[in-house]
Amino acid sequence: MFSKSAAQVAEPSDQPPGPRGLPYFGCLNSLLRDPMLFWSSVANRYGGIARVPLKGRQVFLVSDPDLLYELLVTKRRRYRKNVRYQAAIDTFGEGLLLSEGESWNRQRLITQPAFRNDYIRSQVPAMAAITTSFLDEWASAASNGSLVRDVEVDFLKLTQTLAGHYLMGPGFADIDERFHAAAIAIKNNWPIPPRSLLALYKPKGKQRQTQFDAAIRAADACIFEYLEAQKKTDFEDAGVLSLLVHKSREQGDEYDAKSLRDQFMSLFFAGHETSAMSLAWAHYLLCRHGDARENLKQEVDTVLGTGRITGADVDRLEFTECVLNETLRMYSPIHSISRVALEDDTLGGYAIPAGAMIYISLYAIHRLPQIWPNPDEFDPERFLPERSAGRPRFAFIPFAAGHRNCIGASMAVVELKLVIALIAQRFVLDLERGHKVRTSAETTMRPRYGMRMTIRDANA
Numbered sequence: 001m002f003s004k005s006a007a008q009v010a011e012p013s014d015q016p017p018g019p020r021g022l023p024y025f026g027c028l029n030s031l032l033r034d035p036m037l038f039w040s041s042v043a044n045r046y047g048g049i050a051r052v053p054l055k056g057r058q059v060f061l062v063s064d065p066d067l068l069y070e071l072l073v074t075k076r077r078r079y080r081k082n083v084r085y086q087a088a089i090d091t092f093g094e095g096l097l098l099s100e101g102e103s104w105n106r107q108r109l110i111t112q113p114a115f116r117n118d119y120i121r122s123q124v125p126a127m128a129a130i131t132t133s134f135l136d137e138w139a140s141a142a143s144n145g146s147l148v149r150d151v152e153v154d155f156l157k158l159t160q161t162l163a164g165h166y167l168m169g170p171g172f173a174d175i176d177e178r179f180h181a182a183a184i185a186i187k188n189n190w191p192i193p194p195r196s197l198l199a200l201y202k203p204k205g206k207q208r209q210t211q212f213d214a215a216i217r218a219a220d221a222c223i224f225e226y227l228e229a230q231k232k233t234d235f236e237d238a239g240v241l242s243l244l245v246h247k248s249r250e251q252g253d254e255y256d257a258k259s260l261r262d263q264f265m266s267l268f269f270a271g272h273e274t275s276a277m278s279l280a281w282a283h284y285l286l287c288r289h290g291d292a293r294e295n296l297k298q299e300v301d302t303v304l305g306t307g308r309i310t311g312a313d314v315d316r317l318e319f320t321e322c323v324l325n326e327t328l329r330m331y332s333p334i335h336s337i338s339r340v341a342l343e344d345d346t347l348g349g350y351a352i353p354a355g356a357m358i359y360i361s362l363y364a365i366h367r368l369p370q371i372w373p374n375p376d377e378f379d380p381e382r383f384l385p386e387r388s389a390g391r392p393r394f395a396f397i398p399f400a401a402g403h404r405n406c407i408g409a410s411m412a413v414v415e416l417k418l419v420i421a422l423i424a425q426r427f428v429l430d431l432e433r434g435h436k437v438r439t440s441a442e443t444t445m446r447p448r449y450g451m452r453m454t455i456r457d458a459n460a
């Protein structure tokens with residue numbers, strides 16, 4: 001789409017266009033200051049493949065949907081996921097998120113059935129019960145009028161309980177509060193992304209690391225205690241972990257406690273924060289767009305009435321899905337991903353040397369004006385089938401794409417539609433007067449100052 005045309009195929013040694021930046025540091029300072037805006041401005045200015053100098057290295061930004069298909073699908077064996085930092089390795093271990101090659105392949109095959117439609121559907125009643133009891137707490141706190149909450153915090157708690165139950169089964173309730181405290185401590189002590197060159201070279205505080213290590217130990221203690229308890233019933237009712245134990249046993253190489261721990265931590269952390277941020281941003285957008293909020297409420301009332309939600313109901317919430325997709329487009333919880341070239345390659349007619357780092361900014365791709373007219377405008381109906389026809393498949397990739405795409409994508413969509421619908425059935429959320437909302441590109445894209453909202457009874 002934006003790469004060189006066949007008539008102008010470059011010599012593979014040509015460099016794609018891109019900014020020059022400062023000597024040695026290149027564009028590092030602009031990148032650190034606001035990564036999402038930086039990548040977006042590079043994509044808009046230089047096209048589908050661009051070269052960006054960073055600390056003496058050339059990195060490549062790929063934003064063209066056809067080139068993304070090449071990178072993530074046809075040439076996937078020539079690239080691996082980028083190596084992550086120690087905090088990620090300590091948290092996720094050798095689980096699905098960070099593993100590579102044969103080990104990843106086996107884990108993915110074993111885990112896949114836990115994210116198939118029939119399994120997800122079987123979990124809808126439990127998702128609904130957990131969400132309803134969470135909303136009952138809002139209702140009783142709001143019984144004398146309205147309630148003000150930081151919904152980012154509340155949605156983190158809700159999505160942790162939902163993820164914990166899905167992954168570990170009802171037994172998660174026994175460790176929910178302790179594990180929640182440990183997970184929040186891991187998040188709060190996660191390395192802060194530096195926002196300037198000065199911050200990049202500042203010595204790292206020891207206290208934060210000590211607290212991070214302690215939080216990992218606390219999380220591990222909960223998990224190993226839970227696994228010990230489940231052994232007594234041979235993992236009879238332990239959610240996804242039951243499937244993992246039995247499937248790996250069938251293959252003659254049963255997961256040990258450390259493997260189950262790594263798998264749980266990878267799925268839990270990959271799954272809950274992304275979902276919580278989607279809920280926070282969806283409600284931010286809805287409160288600023290009264291028409292869409294009204295349409296959504298009408299759909300929910302028509303589909304659900306006042307009854308319980310089923311898997312079939314979730315499928316029928318078409319406008320709710322458009323709202324969710326538009327939220328994921330504008331506020332993609334995972335704002336960027338990266339890959340490393342394992343061998344010399346060419347993309348869009350340009351040489352990519354072995355070892356080169358490739359950036360994929362979901363934020364930038366989802367706001368390309370040639371694909372998304374008025375990209376900064378919230379317009380859920382752009383996801384209606386008639387308006388989606390002809391849009392390149394890889395122009396909308398909130399769950400990434402190709403073999404390392406999000407294993408939890410379908411489950412996330414069901415869970416998020418269900419929570420949005422159950423909230424709309426009972427409540428109206430508005431931003432607290434004067435509350436400032438800014439994006440912050442951290443592990444996920446989160447609201448920098450939280451998301452303080454007033455919560456009112458929708459039917460009062």
Ligand code: HEM
Pocket residue numbers: 081096097098108163266267268270271272274275278332333334337338397398399400403404405406407408409411412
């Ligand atoms: C709105 C919610 C979610 C979003 C936006 C999201 C997004 C993503 C993205 C972009 C990736 C690719 C990362 C990369 O290539 O570097 C990914 C991978 C992954 N996600 Fe999600 N995710 C969500 C929910 C979930 C849920 C609910 C789970 C599980 C319970 C989950 C588990 C994973 C795992 C395990 C991977 C790694 C898969 C692999 O490498 O084989 N995610 N996700």
